Structure formats: C-alpha cells, structure tokens
Amino acid sequence: MSSLRDVAERAQVAVSTVSAALNGTRPVAAATKRRIEQAAAELGYRPNLLARGLQSKRTRILALLFPAPRSGFGLTEMQFATGAAEAARELGYHLLLSPEHADPIEELRHLTGLGLVDGVLLMEVRLDDERTDFLTRAGVAFSMIGRTRDPGPIDYADIDFAATARDAVAHVAGLGHRKLAFFNHSTDAYAAQYGPAIRAGEEFARAAGAAGIGYVDDFRPGSAEEGGRAFEALMAAHPDVTALAVMDDHAAVGVLAAVAARGWRVPEDLTLMLVLSSSRVAEMFHPRLTTLEPPSAELGRLGARMLIDRLEGGPPGEGGPQGEGGPPEGGPPEGGPQRRLVPCRLVIGDSSAPPRPYHGGLDPEQGEPPYGRGSPNDLQNGSA
Amino acid sequence: MSSLRDVAERAQVAVSTVSAALNGTRPVAAATKRRIEQAAAELGYRPNLLARGLQSKRTRILALLFPAPRSGFGLTEMQFATGAAEAARELGYHLLLSPEHADPIEELRHLTGLGLVDGVLLMEVRLDDERTDFLTRAGVAFSMIGRTRDPGPIDYADIDFAATARDAVAHVAGLGHRKLAFFNHSTDAYAAQYGPAIRAGEEFARAAGAAGIGYVDDFRPGSAEEGGRAFEALMAAHPDVTALAVMDDHAAVGVLAAVAARGWRVPEDLTLMLVLSSSRVAEMFHPRLTTLEPPSAELGRLGARMLIDRLEGGPPGEGGPQGEGGPPEGGPPEGGPQRRLVPCRLVIGDSSAPPRPYHGGLDPEQGEPPYGRGSPNDLQNGSA
DNA sequence: CTGTTAGCGCGTTCAC
DNA sequence: GTGAACGCGCTAACAG
Numbered sequence: 001m002s003s004l005r006d007v008a009e010r011a012q013v014a015v016s017t018v019s020a021a022l023n024g025t026r027p028v029a030a031a032t033k034r035r036i037e038q039a040a041a042e043l044g045y046r047p048n049l050l051a052r053g054l055q056s057k058r059t060r061i062l063a064l065l066f067p068a069p070r071s072g073f074g075l076t077e078m079q080f081a082t083g084a085a086e087a088a089r090e091l092g093y094h095l096l097l098s099p100e101h102a103d104p105i106e107e108l109r110h111l112t113g114l115g116l117v118d119g120v121l122l123m124e125v126r127l128d129d130e131r132t133d134f135l136t137r138a139g140v141a142f143s144m145i146g147r148t149r150d151p152g153p154i155d156y157a158d159i160d161f162a163a164t165a166r167d168a169v170a171h172v173a174g175l176g177h178r179k180l181a182f183f184n185h186s187t188d189a190y191a192a193q194y195g196p197a198i199r200a201g202e203e204f205a206r207a208a209g210a211a212g213i214g215y216v217d218d219f220r221p222g223s224a225e226e227g228g229r230a231f232e233a234l235m236a237a238h239p240d241v242t243a244l245a246v247m248d249d250h251a252a253v254g255v256l257a258a259v260a261a262r263g264w265r266v267p268e269d270l271t272l273m274l275v276l277s278s279s280r281v282a283e284m285f286h287p288r289l290t291t292l293e294p295p296s297a298e299l300g301r302l303g304a305r306m307l308i309d310r311l312e313g314g315p316p317g318e319g320g321p322q323g324e325g326g327p328p329e330g331g332p333p334e335g336g337p338q339r340r341l342v343p344c345r346l347v348i349g350d351s352s353a354p355p356r357p358y359h360g361g362l363d364p365e366q367g368e369p370p371y372g373r374g375s376p377n378d379l380q381n382g383s384a
Numbered sequence: 385m386s387s388l389r390d391v392a393e394r395a396q397v398a399v400s401t402v403s404a405a406l407n408g409t410r411p412v413a414a415a416t417k418r419r420i421e422q423a424a425a426e427l428g429y430r431p432n433l434l435a436r437g438l439q440s441k442r443t444r445i446l447a448l449l450f451p452a453p454r455s456g457f458g459l460t461e462m463q464f465a466t467g468a469a470e471a472a473r474e475l476g477y478h479l480l481l482s483p484e485h486a487d488p489i490e491e492l493r494h495l496t497g498l499g500l501v502d503g504v505l506l507m508e509v510r511l512d513d514e515r516t517d518f519l520t521r522a523g524v525a526f527s528m529i530g531r532t533r534d535p536g537p538i539d540y541a542d543i544d545f546a547a548t549a550r551d552a553v554a555h556v557a558g559l560g561h562r563k564l565a566f567f568n569h570s571t572d573a574y575a576a577q578y579g580p581a582i583r584a585g586e587e588f589a590r591a592a593g594a595a596g597i598g599y600v601d602d603f604r605p606g607s608a609e610e611g612g613r614a615f616e617a618l619m620a621a622h623p624d625v626t627a628l629a630v631m632d633d634h635a636a637v638g639v640l641a642a643v644a645a646r647g648w649r650v651p652e653d654l655t656l657m658l659v660l661s662s663s664r665v666a667e668m669f670h671p672r673l674t675t676l677e678p679p680s681a682e683l684g685r686l687g688a689r690m691l692i693d694r695l696e697g698g699p700p701g702e703g704g705p706q707g708e709g710g711p712p713e714g715g716p717p718e719g720g721p722q723r724r725l726v727p728c729r730l731v732i733g734d735s736s737a738p739p740r741p742y743h744g745g746l747d748p749e750q751g752e753p754p755y756g757r758g759s760p761n762d763l764q765n766g767s768a
Numbered sequence: 769c770t771g772t773t774a775g776c777g778c779g780t781t782c783a784c
Numbered sequence: 785g786t787g788a789a790c791g792c793g794c795t796a797a798c799a800g
Contacts, residue, residue, distance in 0.1 A: 001499060003793055014771045019795060029769060046497030050443065051793030054434045054776050064481075069466060074664070078462035082453060085483045094500070097448070097481045099469045113430030115385060115777090116478065224667070249668060257670050280458070283608070284633060284668045286641050387777055398787040403779060413785060435777030438792050499793090772799075777792105784787075 002043040011039040022047070062088055062307060063096040063117040065104070065131070067124045070190065075278045076296045080123050080145050083300025091308050095121075105134050112140050119307045121145065125156075126193040143307040143338075145299050146195050155310060155338040157302035159196065159276070163343035164292055165203035169211045171290070171346060172243040172271055176354040179214030180204075181234055182275075183246040183255075186222025200247060200275060216241060227254025228261075235262075242355035243271040249281055256285065267353035279347045287350035295342045306338045386427040395423035406431070446472055446691060447480040447501040449488070449515070451508045454574065459662045460680045464507050464529050467684025475692050479505075489518050496524050503691045505529065509540075510577040527691040527722075529683050530579050537721045539694060541686035543580065543660070544725035548676055549587035551730050553595045555674070556627040556655055560738040563598030564588075565618055566659075567630040567639075570606025580660060584631060588659075600625060611638025612645075619646075626739035627655040633665055640669065651737035663731045671734035679726045690722045 008015045013032060021028040021036040028036075039045075053059035064084055069077075085095040096117060100107055108131060111117065118141065122131055125146035132154060135142045143155040172180055182204045185197040201217060208215035216238050219230035227250065234241060246252045252274055259270055266272050266287055274282050274291035282291035392399045397416060405412040405420040412420075423429075437443035448468055453461075469479040480501060484491055492515060495501065503525035506515055511533040519526045520538070527539040556564055566588045569581040585601060592599035600622050603614035611634065618625060630636045636658055643654055650656050650671055658666050658675035666675035 001497065004795095005793080015793090016772080016795075017770060020770090023795085025795075027769070032770080044497070046494070046499070048438075048499040048793050050434045050438045050499055051776090052795075054432075054438055054778090054793080055795045057776080059434065061480075066466065066469065069463070074459060075462075078459075078465075079453075081462075081465070081481060082450065082483060085450065085481045086485075089483055095481045096445075097465060097469045097479045099466060099473055101470075110430070113385065113428070115430070115432040115434055224670075224672075253668060253670055281668065284637060284665065286608075286637055286644075288608075388779095389777080399778080400780075400788080401786060404786090407779080409779075411785070416785080432777050435792090436779075438777080438794090439779050441792080770800080772797105774795105774797080776794090776796105779790105779792095781790080782788090784785100 001048070002045050003048065004045070006043055007036065007040045007045050010043060011036045058311075059116060059118055060092060061094045061096055061117045062119050062121055062304060063098045063111055064121045065098050065100050065108070065123065067100050075280060076276070076294055077123065079278075079296035080300040080303070083297035084121055084145075084304040085300075086297075087301040087304040088308070091305070093118075093304070093308060095304070104131055108134055109138075112138060118311050119143070121303050121307055123303075125195060127195055127198065128193065141307060141310050143303050143310070145303040148195075151337070151339070153337045155306040157299045157306065157340040157342070159199075159294055159299070160341035160343040161196070161199040161203040162206070163341075164275075165200065165207035166210075167343065167346050168204070168245055168273065168275065168292055169207040169213065171273075171348070171352065172245075173211050173213055175243075175271060175352060177213065177243040177271060178355070179216070179238065179241045180208055180243045180245065181219070181238065181241045182215070182217040183227070183230060183244065183248065183251055184217060184220045185247045186220050186226070188222065191220075196276060197247065204245065204275075214238075214240070221251035221254065222248055224250050224254035224257065227251030228258040229254070231255045231258040242269075243273075245273050245275050247275045249274065249277055252285065252289065267351045269356055271353055271355070272351045273349075276344065282347065282349055285349075285351070290349040290352045291347050292344035293347050294344050298342055302340045302342070306340070309338065385432070386429050387432065388429075390427055391420065391424045391429050394427060395420045442695070443500060443502055444476060445478045445480055445501045446503050446505055446688060447482045447495055448505045449482050449484050449492070449507065451484050459664060460660070460678055461507065463662075463680035464684040464687070467681035468505055468529075468688040469684075470681075471685035471688040472692070475689070477502075477688070477692060479688070488515055492518055493522075496522060502695050503527070505687050505691055507687075509579060511579055511582065512577065525691060525694055527687050527694070529687040532579075535721070535723070539690040539722040541683045541690060541724040541726070543583075543678055543683070544727040545580070545583040545587040546590070547725075547727035548659075549584065549591035550594075551727065552588070552629055552657065552659065552676055553591040553597065555657075555730060555732070555736065556629075557595050557597055559627075559655060559736060561597065561627040561655060562739070563600070563622065563625045564592055564627045564629065565603070565622065565625045566599070566601040567611070567614060567628065567632065567635055568601060568604045569631045570604045570610070572606065575604075581631065584659060588629065598622075598624070605635035605638065606632055608634050608638035608641065611635030612642035613638075615639045615642040626653075627657070629657045629659050631659045633658065633661055636669065636673065651735045653740055655737055655739070656735045657733075660728065666731065666733055669733075669735070674733040674736040675731050676728035677731050678728050682726055686724045686726070690724070693722065 004015050004018050008018045013036060017028060018036050020026045021033045064081055088095045098111055120135060120140055120142040122142060123145040125144045125148055127149040129148050132148055145157055147156040147158045184201045185191040191197045205215060205217060219234060221227040221230040246255060255272060259266055264270060272289060274289050276294045277291050279291055279293050282289040388399050388402055392402045397420060401412060402420050404410045405417045448465055465481060472479045482495055504519060505527060507529040509528045509530035509532055513532050516532055516538060529541055531540040531542045568585045569575040575581045589599060589601060603618060605611040605614040630639060639656060643650055648654060656673060658673050660678045661675050663675055663677050666673040
C-alpha cells in the first residue's frame, strides 16, 4: 500500500503538505493541491486508519455489543446490527461486532482498553443494566438500543411502546372488538428484566383503558404448549374476549392450534395479532398474522447515528470520573441527551376481522359460527 | 489509558524490556518480569492495538462482508456473523461487520485499502463471484462461507449438500416413502447463481437416484401462493408422491394450506420437510416441521478459523500479484487450501410419518385416511 | 503558502 | 539480561 510519503515524493512536496491538501486542514495552493490529488489518485493512495487513529486518538470504529443468542432471538437483533453498520458506514465509521458471553463487564473492560473503538453501542438493554454504569464510569461514549429504567443522560433509541399500543388498540377497537387480551412474554429470569416485555405490558393496559375497551393480561405463555393452554384458560375465564395480542411467536402457534382444535377459525372467531414480530415471521403463519413490526433497522441506525453525533459533538473528557462513583454532573454536551422513540409498524394480515356478533352460550361443537355481518371495512391505522 | 511507558516507569525498567516481558519476545529475568507484570496489572495496562498494528502490520481484525438483506434472509445469515465473531474473539481477533450495497468491489477496494483488516470473510458467495477475483488479485487473505463453482486454492466452509441430501432421503425412505418431491428456491436472478439452491437440487436428485426411490423436482415456488399452486400441480402430475422437501419457507406455508384445503393432513397424508431452515423456523409451523437445519454458526466459526489459520500460517507476500493477472502459482502455504464441508442437522418434527398405504383412486373428500400400518420405527439418520 | 520537526504507542533492531 | 534508538504512517506544531 502506498503511503503518504509515496504521494509526497511523486508530487514533489512535503508529507505534511499532502496531509493538509487531502484533509483540508490548512490552505494549500490550488496548483499544488491538484498535483497532490493526481499523484494520490495515480497511486491509489488510501490513508492508513491505524496511523491516523494513533495520532488523532479517534479510530472511527464503533463496537456493537452483541449478546449471545438466547431463545427468542431473531431477525430483530440482526437488523439492529445491519442498521447500525449501514448508518456507521454512511458516516464514515466502521462497526465492530463484539459478542458478549459470560462476563459482559470484563468483556467491556477489555474491549475499551484496547483503544480500538471510539464508542460502544448497547443492545438488549435491561431495566437495570450494569454495563451502563461501567461505561459512564469509564468515560466511554455509548448509546443504547432500548433503554434502562432510568436512562438519565444517556442517548437511546427505543420502540415507542405507547404509540404502538395505541395503534394496536385502535386497530382492534376500530374493527368493533370490545375486549382485548394480551399475552406477554413468559416471566423467566430474563424477561423479568426485559424492557420491551415490561413496557409493552404497561402500555397495552394503559391504551386499552384509554380506549375504554375490556382488557385482560393474566397470561404469559412462553411456548406453543403454554400458548394453547393459556388460550383455553382465557376463554374459560373471559369468553367475551374476541381479540388477542401475543408477544411470543411460539405462543401464537399454540393459540392457533387451540383455536383450530375447538373448531374455531381466525379471524372469524378470533382476531389474533403479533406484537413486536417482524412481518416475515407473521407471514409464516396461516392465516398470515397481523403484526406490530418493530423498527429494528431504524433503531440500529439511530443508535449509531446518535453515538456518532456525540463523538463528533465534543471529545469526551479524557478518562472521565474513575472510581469517584458520583453520578455525572451537568448535562451532556450540547443540550441534553438524545432520546428517540419510534413506533412499530402495524402490518395488517389476514387474522384481523370484526368480532362475531354473539358469543355467550354458543356451543363450540356447533361448528361453523355465523359470519360477521359488517364487511371488514377499512381498517384504521393509528398514528402511523 | 496507561501506556507501555507508564509501566516501564513504574517498574523501573526500559520500555523495550516491558515489551519483551509481556510478549515473551526475548528472555527476561524472572524477578524483573514479575515486577513488570505487577506494575502492568496495577495500572490496568492494555496494549494499544493501533500502535501494535501500525508496527507489526497486523491488526488482528477481520471483516465480514455482509450483503444487504434480501428476501429470504434470516437467522442463518445472522448466525454466520455471530459464529464468526465468536471464533474470532476466542482466537484474539475482532470482527468488523461490513455491509455491502451497490458496488461490492468498490466497497472492498475501500475497505482493504485502509489497512484496517488483515483478512476478509465472504458470505453469500455466488457460483461466479467477482469478489474472489478481486481479493486474490489484490493479495488480500480471505475465506468463504459457501463457495464458488470452482474454489481453486481458496479456503472455504460450506454445507455438505451430498450428506444432507442423503440424510433427507434416508429419512423419508426409512419411513417407507417411495417417491419424493423437491421444491427448490424460485429461479430468480439471484437464485440462479445461488450455490445452495443449485447444489441442494443436484444432490437431492443424486441421493434419490442412489436410494432407488422416485423423485420429482419440477417446481420452484417462491411464495406461499406459488407453493400452494405447485403442490396442486405436483399432485395432479404425480399423485404417488408422498413426501415433499421444500427449500423456501414461504412456499411451505402455501403447501400446508393446500394440503388442508383438500382435506388432507400432515403427516398422515404427506410427509413435509424443510431444507436449510433453522429449527426455530420449523417450529413456527403447525404441525412442527421436520427440517434440515444448516450449521450456520459452525460455518461462521470455521470460516473465521480458517482465515486466521492462514494469517498466522504465513504472512502473505506484500501486495501479491498486482495487475499481473496470472493465476496464483504454487499452492497456498502449508499444504493446500482448507475445505470444510459440514452436513445439515436433521431435526425431526411432527410432519414426518410413514406414507398412507394406498393412494391411487382414493377420493380426497372421504376424509380421514387410514393410518399407516407400520409404526414410525426408529428413524434413520444417515452420515451424522 | 510550504517544509521541518516532533510524537502518538508499540516492536525491534542494535549496543551495552 | 537490559537500555537506547529508530520507524510504522500520520497529524500537529512551529519555522521559513
């Protein structure tokens, strides 16, 4: 690879002049500049990022901390990565994919100590996330995809759960449903700290309340089997529920099976929708399920962009508070943290329809329930 | 961040001694070494990767070229990335996620010119892939996940399609099926050059022939609708087919619907299996589909490992043949390219069963076909 | 406007 | 065994 010096020799100037000409660091005579640019082009010169980074203390490399794929891991997580990588590239940065495993903190200490990355992008952020403490303490720039319970001054991009829940409720209410059930993720060790599960649960309840429709969220099936059982239990306890929103893909499989088992059909007897599942997943179902598709790639892009903004905005203090332990005082540079909330996209499938007219004492074995009267008129799409 | 010099001062030695002690480059007195190590630990010293890279010409950073998510993109591709990243980490390397977009070659030229990466990992390799030419010509070390038509001296890790097809055929033949159909990916611009589609197609035909069972592969549905139509066409032309292997997830959805539409059931009336789909996807179906799950993470790991092996093996000639155009003469360092083929894992779901005893003139509307006689005896698992 | 010099943090010659 | 000096490729300070 040709270096700056090669270009300098070829253009008959000093190295520093080449550097200046190429970076616009200081004025260079037009003629000289032209010669330099031509020489650089002829040699196919590319600045060496390492040398530049060593000097400038800025590598233009970001690290995305990538958790070990747990169950329920899918397209969404991948799209964080691709979105972030693309945004980074567009802004002249690179994205390092750093797998997390046993000890995230040790991992982080190692990674940030290498001087290789300018900032870190966190995903799968838990409500209480030790990684954020470490990073702020270490004075490392970072942003989050998702957010902790109290993000404080940290930049983040997350799903707008309130808007998402409103859209979902508006959708089913617009179809005429009067009572909605919500199956959240299973309450295992992880989900207990998993932001989306918590926030979606809260916001669905709130949205249903605001819309004045009935609401049930007593079930948390984490598998197909549990999904089926939960649906049966739901019908037993709340036979007037006609619409169901499900967080867990596999649970939805069980629901569909249970619906079929009692001779019912979707959407005639039940409006079923996925929450936070990509439309690619929703299409795997039969019928194609309505879903609230998370804006994963967009969140990845935003996360990267926010981080870069911060990096460019003001070089973070060298080192930052080490072990002092005090919470960072005085807001972040240039007017407060960036907080971006983006709603899911409602993708209407073939599993949404008006509720059947009557349900009360109908014998399930009677088979074919009557078709709804109203034609499935234009479906409302909330705050898109 | 503390540097080598800080450690040197603290340990009362020269920088070069510290370097030597930490890297084992040359003998250092035990006592001195101990002092140095302690000083380093106390300061939390981490070698600066950029400085080291600048000096040693080796960054220990690999780039994974990540194609723009096309349709049909999923878990598999993500697992290449996570697998590669993990393997890299274990071996002391880092993985850069480099999104590809319009002009892959220009992208590559840029990336490799920066001096940031030691080698490149290619995925989604096409039968004729211009990227390989560029890389060999540019003298950049690389390996492939997947492979070109003629890989030549290039290291690669790919699916063992022959073994995979044998396993699939053995599975259905073991159940008693006598005629198998295979639905390949749709023949669009991409798939036409898409290795897995081609190779799977070839090997299934070969395996069926070797096993002496009937075989049909005239259909290439790329969507649910096409899948349904293809299934109907298949049944019309080959009513004696009792087992079906499908490459495209969405097509399988259509098949399932078509099966249900004619009052048939899986697996009683049709054994259905997915080919090259993760079990997570197979579980989304009802019934849970049997699948040949691609060893994606493993391929990612292997790809990274091979690349690193090559990097460590022998430092590639500086620059390599530039524009000379001649094919590289004399095999690669240390005995031939590495070629790793790993078979898919057969994950048996609820869609596999013996064929129904008779099929010929049976009226589909007759409903419930008789159950197969033989119990689904132990399923064969070919060359696992 | 341009050239010279210094130094980023490290590994690697060399003398000692 | 150890230390001092040089250079990787680049940017930044100063001189001219």
